Amino acid sequence: MSTLPLDLILYISDIGNLSIKDVFHLSQVNKLFREKLSHPYFWHMVYNQKIGRIYELFGISEPIPESNYYKLCREHYRIFNVIEQELNDFNESKNYKIRDYITKYSLNSVFLPTLLFFLRREDFEIKLNIRNKSSAVEFSKGVFLANLVAGQSFNIGIKMLSKFFEEPLNSRSYESFWFAISLLQKKSFKIIKARNIFLEGAAEILRKLTTEYYPLPLVDDHYTFKTVDEYSDKVSHYIQLLYQCYCDIRCEESNYLEATNLLSMYSGRHKGDQLLVASSLIKVVDEQLDALDIRITSGEEKPKLLLTSMGTALIGDYCVPFLTGHPRVLKKEKFLDVCRSISEPLANRALLPITKVEIQSMICYYGTALKFLDGRDVLSPPCHPSTYCDDTFTFFAQFILPCLFRKEVSNFNMQILLQNVREFLDDSNHIYYPIFSRLPILSGYPLLIEIAPQYLQCNYSPNNLQGKIVITNRSDVAAIVLGTCSDSSLYQVLNAYGELEQLRDTSFTVVDNVSTEEVETFIELVGLANLLYVRIKGVSLKEGEEPRFIIE
Numbered sequence: 001m002s003t004l005p006l007d008l009i010l011y012i013s014d015i016g017n018l019s020i021k022d023v024f025h026l027s028q029v030n031k032l033f034r035e036k037l038s039h040p041y042f043w044h045m046v047y048n049q050k051i052g053r054i055y056e057l058f059g060i061s062e063p064i065p066e067s068n069y070y071k072l073c074r075e076h077y078r079i080f081n082v083i084e085q086e087l088n089d090f091n092e093s094k095n096y097k098i099r100d101y102i103t104k105y106s107l108n109s110v111f112l113p114t115l116l117f118f119l120r121r122e123d124f125e126i127k128l129n130i131r132n133k134s135s136a137v138e139f140s141k142g143v144f145l146a147n148l149v150a151g152q153s154f155n156i157g158i159k160m161l162s163k164f165f166e167e168p169l170n171s172r173s174y175e176s177f178w179f180a181i182s183l184l185q186k187k188s189f190k191i192i193k194a195r196n197i198f199l200e201g202a203a204e205i206l207r208k209l210t211t212e213y214y215p216l217p218l219v220d221d222h223y224t225f226k227t228v229d230e231y232s233d234k235v236s237h238y239i240q241l242l243y244q245c246y247c248d249i250r251c252e253e254s255n256y257l258e259a260t261n262l263l264s265m266y267s268g269r270h271k272g273d274q275l276l277v278a279s280s281l282i283k284v285v286d287e288q289l290d291a292l293d294i295r296i297t298s299g300e301e302k303p304k305l306l307l308t309s310m311g312t313a314l315i316g317d318y319c320v321p322f323l324t325g326h327p328r329v330l331k332k333e334k335f336l337d338v339c340r341s342i343s344e345p346l347a348n349r350a351l352l353p354i355t356k357v358e359i360q361s362m363i364c365y366y367g368t369a370l371k372f373l374d375g376r377d378v379l380s381p382p383c384h385p386s387t388y389c390d391d392t393f394t395f396f397a398q399f400i401l402p403c404l405f406r407k408e409v410s411n412f413n414m415q416i417l418l419q420n421v422r423e424f425l426d427d428s429n430h431i432y433y434p435i436f437s438r439l440p441i442l443s444g445y446p447l448l449i450e451i452a453p454q455y456l457q458c459n460y461s462p463n464n465l466q467g468k469i470v471i472t473n474r475s476d477v478a479a480i481v482l483g484t485c486s487d488s489s490l491y492q493v494l495n496a497y498g499e500l501e502q503l504r505d506t507s508f509t510v511v512d513n514v515s516t517e518e519v520e521t522f523i524e525l526v527g528l529a530n531l532l533y534v535r536i537k538g539v540s541l542k543e544g545e546e547p548r549f550i551i552e
Helices: 006-015 018-027 030-038 040-057 064-087 092-105 109-131 142-167 174-185 191-211 228-245 262-266 274-290 332-342 346-352 356-365 392-399 412-425 427-436 518-527
Strands: 136-138 222-225 294-296 305-307 312-315 316-318 467-472 476-486 491-495 500-503 508-510 536-540 548-551
Touching: 006 040, 018 030, 018 040, 018 064, 040 064, 040 109, 040 191, 064 109, 092 427, 092 491, 109 136, 109 142, 109 518, 142 174, 142 427, 142 536, 174 262, 174 274, 174 356, 191 228, 191 262, 191 274, 191 312, 222 228, 228 274, 228 294, 228 312, 228 316, 262 274, 312 346, 316 332, 332 346, 356 392, 392 412, 412 427, 467 491, 467 518, 476 518, 476 548
Parallel strands: 222 294
Antiparallel strands: 136 536, 305 312, 312 316, 467 476, 467 508, 476 491, 491 500, 536 548
C-alpha cells in the first residue's frame, strides 16, 4: 500500500470511512509511509475529508493558512482520543450529568466532527442490532452522543440567528435564517447533507443555463451588459427557469407541505413552501453571479436581488412571481396592475421586500408535516422518520425568538422572555441551558434551571404496560408507556412527536405484532436525544415476546 499514489490513499481513507486516528496510525506504519504521508497536500486533503467537510455541512467556514493543516489534523486526533476515552469509560451516570458534558463538548465547534463520527457509528450499530433482532439493544452511548451533537447544532443555529439579526438583509440572508432554524432541531444531523446536495444541484442547473442554453453575453473575455435593465431582464429569466425546475417541490395542497424545516425540504421527502424554495434558489443565483466578473458598460451599479414574503423575486424593474402556476417574468408595474385588479391592499404589499420581522413571524403560523400522520401510519411507509423533526422550535420561534436578539428590551418584555425561556428548558430541552445562560441578553438573569430535574418526574416502577408501544386516542399517534403519574390511575407516555401526555389506560390501545422495522422507525421519529429525559435505555426484542422499551 505504501507504493500507492497519495490520491488513491486519500480515496481509500474516504470510502473506507477511516477515522482521523486511523489516518495517523497509517502515517506511522513504517518509514516509507512516514515520508510519503508527510506531504502538505496529504494533510490538506485529510483535513477536508474528516473536518472541513463537516464544518461546511453546518455552515461553518474559517480561512486556514496552508501551513496549519497538519497541526489542525493533529489537534483533532487529540480530540478524537479524548472523546474515545469518554466512551470507553462510559457509564449511565454521564447521562445524568449531561449539562456538564454539553458545557464541556458542545459549546466549541472544534468537537463537532469527532462527536458526529462517533454518533453516526453508534447510530449504525443500534440499527444493525435491531434489524438482527438482538435480545436487548442498548441506547445509552448513542443517547449521550446525540445530546452532545444536538447541543452543537443548537449552538451553531443560535449563532447564525444572532448574525442574521446583526447584519443587513441580503439575498443570501433568507436561506441562512431558515437553515439556522432547522439546526435548532435535535435530529438535524440526520439530514444535514441534503442541503449541500440541493444547493449544488441548483448551482449546476444555473451554470448550464448561463453557459449552454442561454449564455451570458461575453465581450473581450468579460461578461458584459450595456445597461442595468438588460442585466435585470437576463437575471430574472434565469430565476424564472430555475423556479420552473423546482416547481415540483412546492405544492400548497400537499399534506406534506414543509413550511419551516428547510432541511426536510432539502431531503426531497417533503414539499416545500414557496418561500423556502425561493429563499434557497435566490441564494444560488446570487452566489453564482457574484462569482463572475460581470460588467455594466453604462457605469450603473448592479441592482440587488431581493425577495417578497410570497416568494416573488425582485431585481431592478423586473419581478418573478412564484405564487400559482408557472413563474413568469414581469415588469414590476405590470405585476402591480394585476394585483390592483384583485385587491388594492394586495398591490400595496406585493413588491415590498420581506423584512426580518416578517421572516421570524411567519414561523408562528406553521406546524410540521409530522402532524398529518395518524395512528400506526406514523410507523410505516411513506413516513421517512429522519426527515420529521421535533417541533419545539415552534414555541421557540413564537415566544423566544422575537426578543432574544434585540439590543434593548423593556423590563416587562424581559420578564416574559425569561419566563418563556424557562418553559422552553423545562423538559428534554434542559440540555440547552448552558447555551442560553451565555447569551448576552440573558447575562445577569438567573434562569432557575440549575436544580431542575434532568429527567421526567414520574413513577418508573415496572408494570405490565411499561415500555409498550400504544396508540393514543386523543392524539391518534404511536407512543411509549413510560410509567405512572402521582395519580396512579394515569400513565405518562411519550408519543412519536416527542410530546409527553398523561392518559388513563382507557385512552390508549396497546399495539400488537410490533415489527422491528416499526421499533426502528419510532426511535428515528422521537430521536435518540429525546430518550434521555424519559430514561429509555434500550429495547428488548426477546424471541416470542412483543418488543418492549427498557426504562430505567
